[in-house]
Amino acid sequence: MKVGLFVTCLVDLSRPGIGFAALKLLEGAGCEVVVPETQTCCGQPGYNSGGREIAKALARKVLAEFRDCDYVVAPSGSCSGQMKVATVHDLFQGEPDLPEFEALAAKWYELSQFLVEVLKVDAVPGKFEGTVTYHDSCSGLRELGVKMQPRYLLQMAGAKIAEMEGAERCCGFGGTFSIKLGEISTRMCENKCESIRATGAGAIVGGDLGCLLNIEGRLRRTGDKETKVLHFAQVIAGEG
Amino acid sequence: MQVQSMFFKQRASEKLGDELLQGNMRKAKGKFVDGRAKAVAEFGVWEEVRSHAAKVRDRALANLDAYLLEFEANATRRGAVVHWAETAEEACAIIVGIARANGVRKAAKSKSMVSEEVNLNEALEAAGVEVIETDLGEYILQLAHEPPSHIVAPAVHKSKEQVAELFVKAHGKPRLTEIPAMTREAREALRGHFLGADMGISGSNFVIAETGTTLTVTNEGNADMVTTLPRIHVVITGIEKVIGTLEDFATLIRLLPRSAIGQTVTNYLTLTTGLKMPDEADGPEQMHIVLVDAGRTKLVGGPMQEMLRCIRCGACMNHCPVYQNVGGHAYGWVYPGPMGSILTPVYVGLENAGDLPNAATFCHECAVACPVKIPLPELMRKLREQQFDRKLRPWPERLAIAAWAFAVKRPALYAFLSGIGARVAKWMGGREGLIHSLPGLDGWTKGRDMPAPAGRTFRELYRQRSLERR
Numbered sequence: 001m002k003v004g005l006f007v008t009c010l011v012d013l014s015r016p017g018i019g020f021a022a023l024k025l026l027e028g029a030g031c032e033v034v035v036p037e038t039q040t041c042c043g044q045p046g047y048n049s050g051g052r053e054i055a056k057a058l059a060r061k062v063l064a065e066f067r068d069c070d071y072v073v074a075p076s077g078s079c080s081g082q083m084k085v086a087t088v089h090d091l092f093q094g095e096p097d098l099p100e101f102e103a104l105a106a107k108w109y110e111l112s113q114f115l116v117e118v119l120k121v122d123a124v125p126g127k128f129e130g131t132v133t134y135h136d137s138c139s140g141l142r143e144l145g146v147k148m149q150p151r152y153l154l155q156m157a158g159a160k161i162a163e164m165e166g167a168e169r170c171c172g173f174g175g176t177f178s179i180k181l182g183e184i185s186t187r188m189c190e191n192k193c194e195s196i197r198a199t200g201a202g203a204i205v206g207g208d209l210g211c212l213l214n215i216e217g218r219l220r221r222t223g224d225k226e227t228k229v230l231h232f233a234q235v236i237a238g239e240g
Numbered sequence: 241m242q243v244q245s246m247f248f249k250q251r252a253s254e255k256l257g258d259e260l261l262q263g264n265m266r267k268a269k270g271k272f273v274d275g276r277a278k279a280v281a282e283f284g285v286w287e288e289v290r291s292h293a294a295k296v297r298d299r300a301l302a303n304l305d306a307y308l309l310e311f312e313a314n315a316t317r318r319g320a321v322v323h324w325a326e327t328a329e330e331a332c333a334i335i336v337g338i339a340r341a342n343g344v345r346k347a348a349k350s351k352s353m354v355s356e357e358v359n360l361n362e363a364l365e366a367a368g369v370e371v372i373e374t375d376l377g378e379y380i381l382q383l384a385h386e387p388p389s390h391i392v393a394p395a396v397h398k399s400k401e402q403v404a405e406l407f408v409k410a411h412g413k414p415r416l417t418e419i420p421a422m423t424r425e426a427r428e429a430l431r432g433h434f435l436g437a438d439m440g441i442s443g444s445n446f447v448i449a450e451t452g453t454t455l456t457v458t459n460e461g462n463a464d465m466v467t468t469l470p471r472i473h474v475v476i477t478g479i480e481k482v483i484g485t486l487e488d489f490a491t492l493i494r495l496l497p498r499s500a501i502g503q504t505v506t507n508y509l510t511l512t513t514g515l516k517m518p519d520e521a522d523g524p525e526q527m528h529i530v531l532v533d534a535g536r537t538k539l540v541g542g543p544m545q546e547m548l549r550c551i552r553c554g555a556c557m558n559h560c561p562v563y564q565n566v567g568g569h570a571y572g573w574v575y576p577g578p579m580g581s582i583l584t585p586v587y588v589g590l591e592n593a594g595d596l597p598n599a600a601t602f603c604h605e606c607a608v609a610c611p612v613k614i615p616l617p618e619l620m621r622k623l624r625e626q627q628f629d630r631k632l633r634p635w636p637e638r639l640a641i642a643a644w645a646f647a648v649k650r651p652a653l654y655a656f657l658s659g660i661g662a663r664v665a666k667w668m669g670g671r672e673g674l675i676h677s678l679p680g681l682d683g684w685t686k687g688r689d690m691p692a693p694a695g696r697t698f699r700e701l702y703r704q705r706s707l708e709r710r
Binding site: 007009011012013014015016017019020035037038039040041043045046047048049050051052054057058061090138139142143169170172173174175176177178179180181182183184185186187188189190191213214216217218220221229 | 249252253256561562565566595598599600601602603604605607608618621624625626627628629633637641644645647648649651654658661662672674681682683684686687688689690691693694696697698699701702703
C-alpha cells in the first residue's frame with residue numbers, strides 16, 4: 001500500500017518532529033510511505049483570505065503530486081478538510097477536473113482516522129504515563145468527524161484523558177484570523193487555556209499544529225512553562 | 241441605525257475590556273447554548289425536520305413573487321392594506337403617512353428588527369409620534385438609549401443591576417432587586433401605553449400566503465396587546481418572511497424557539513388575520529402591512545440567496561465564539577454575529593462592513609446550529625472573495641498574500657525561503673524557544689508568544705534521512 005504523506009506547511013516549517021512521528025507510525029504499520037518533495041501548502045490560507053484562484057492552483061498542484069498514491073495522509077484536520085471538503089464541495093464544482101478531486105478526497109485521510117479506520121491499528125509504539133486533555137480542532141471535528149479516533153489512540157499509548165469543559169470550542173486560531181483580529185483571537189485562546197488549566201492535565205494534545213502553536217503561545221505568555229503541548233502523533237509514536 | 245461596522249476591531253477591543261459586559265455575556269452563553277442542546281437532544285428527529293425546514297424556506301424563496309402576491313390578495317380580502325416599500329426611507333414614509341392621516345400621537349411597538357433596520361422610531365418621533373417599545377428587553381434599551389445587541393434577547397448585554405438602575409430613573413420608584421418585581425413594575429408602566437396608543441406596530445416572524453396571516457412569537461404577550469388594543473395595527477416586516485402555508489409554519493415553529501433559547505414552544509403565538517369583524521370584540525379598525533425590500537431582492541437568484549432562509553432565531557450568534565466574547569454592539573449595525581457578518585455587507589455595502597466577513601475562524605459552530613442549514617461560513621467566504629477581488633483589504637495584507645502565493649507555487653524558492661525562515665525564527669526564539677514580538681505579526685505576539693521553529697525544515701531533515709539510508 002503506497003501512502004503519500006502530506007506534511008503540511010506548518011509542520012514542515014515549525015515542528016518537523018510531528019512529520020517524522022507520522023512517518024514512523026505509517027511505516028511501522030507496514031505502509032510504503034512517499035513524501036513528494038515539491039509539496040508546499042494545501043492553499044487554505046489563500047482560500048480563507050478570498051483568494052480563490054490561488055487555492056485552486058495549489059489544490060491542482062497537490063493533486064498532481066499525490067496522483068500515484070493509494071492513500072494520502074495528513075497530520076492535520078484543517079488541511080484535510082481543505083482537500084476533502086473545500087475542493088469537492090466548492091472550488092471545483094462545475095470544473096472538468098472535479099472527478100479527479102473526488103477521487104483524491106476519497107483516498108485522503110486525516111492521520112488518526114487513517115490509523116483507526118483504514119489500518120485498524122491495535123498497538124502503537126508510544127508509551128505515555130500521565131494525564132492529557134484533548135482539544136478538538138474545528139475542521140477535523142465538524143468537517144471530518146474526528147473525535148474518538150485520537151482519544152482511542154492516546155489511550156492505546158497508556159495516556160489517561162481528562163476532558164476539558166468546551167473541548168469542541170474553537171481555540172481562536174483560525175489561520176490569518178489570529179493575526180488580523182489578534183485581540184479577539186487571544187481572548188478565545190485564553191478561554192481555551194482556562195479550560196485546559198482546570199483539568200490539571202500535564203499535557204494538552206491536539207491534531208492540528210495551528211491550534212497547538214496558538215495554545216502553546218498563550219500558555220507560555222501567561223507564565224505556564226510546564227504544561228506540554230503535543231500533537232497526538234508525537235505521543236503515540238513515542239516522540240513526545 | 242447608523243452603520244458603525246467599519247470600527248468593528250476598535251469596538252471589539254473596548255468590549256473585551258468591559259468587565260461588566262464580559263460577566264453578563266458569560267451568563268447568557270450557558271443559557272442559550274445548553275438550552276438549545278438539551279431541546280435538540282430531546283427532539284429526536286432534529287436533522288430530519290431541519291432538512292425539511294430548509295426546503296420549506298427554499299420553496300418560499302423560489303416562489304417569492306407568487307407567494308407575496310397570494311399573501312397580498314388574501315390579506316386584502318380580510319381588510320388589511322398591503323404596502324410595498326422598496327427602501328428603508330419608503331417604509332418610514334409609509335408608516336409616518338399612516339400616522340399623520342389618522343392623527344396618531346402614540347405608538348406602542350412589539351419587537352421588530354426590520355424597524356431597527358429602517359430607523360422607524362426616529363422617523364415617527366421626528367413626525368411628533370411618541371413611540372413606546374413594549375418588549376421588555378427593547379423597553380429597557382429605549383430607557384438606556386441603546387440599540388439591541390441581540391436579535392432575540394436585545395438587552396442580553398445588561399445585568400439585573402443595570403436594569404434596576406434604569407428603572408429607578410424612569411419610574412421614580414424605589415430600587416428593586418428581584419426580577420419578578422422588576423417585571424411587574426415594567427408591566428404596570430407599559431399597561432397605560434397599550435391602552436393609550438393610537439397605533440400598534442409589530443414585526444412578523446412569518447407571513448402566510450394561503451391565509452394572509454401575519455404572526456409574531458413572544459414570551460411576554462405584548463404582541464397580543466399591540467395587535468389588538470390600538471385602533472390601527474401596522475405590521476412591518478421583510479419580504480423574505482413569506483411562507484406558503486400554515487403547514488409550513490408548523491414545521492418552522494418547531495425549530496424556532498428551540499434554536500433560539502431551547503424552548504419547546506413560546507408563551508405566546510400571535511396570529512393576526514385582517515380587521516376586527518362586526519361580531520368580534522377585539523381587533524384594529526385599520527390594519528396596514530408594510531413589506532420591506534431594502535436590499536433583499538438583490539439576493540434572490542444570487543450567490544447569497546441562502547441567507548434569505550434565515551428565520552431570525554439567533555442560534556448562529558449564540559454559538560459564535562467571536563460573538564460570545566465581544567457581544568452584539570461591536571458589530572456596529574442591526575444584526576450581530578455570523579448572520580450580521582453577512583447581512584451587514586449585503587444590505588449596507590461591503591465597503592461599509594469593514595472586518596465583518598473576517599470576524600470568524602470558520603469554526604463552523606454556526607453552520608451546525610442553524611435550523612435552516614444556512615452555510616454561514618461559506619457565505620462569509622464569498623464575501624471575503626469579493627473583498628479580495630475588489631481590493632478592499634488593507635494593502636499590507638494583500639501584499640503578504642501575493643508574496644505567499646508567489647512562493648508556495650514555486651517549490652524550490654519555497655524550500656529556500658522556509659529554510660532561512662526556520663533558522664532565523666529559531667534564533668529569534670532564543671534559549672526558551674519563544675518569540676515575544678514579531679514585526680508585522682503583532683496581532684499574534686501582543687497576547688501570545690510565538691513558539692519558535694525547530695530550526696530545520698522537515699523537507700531538509702527528510703532529504704538528509706533519505707541520503708543516509710542510501
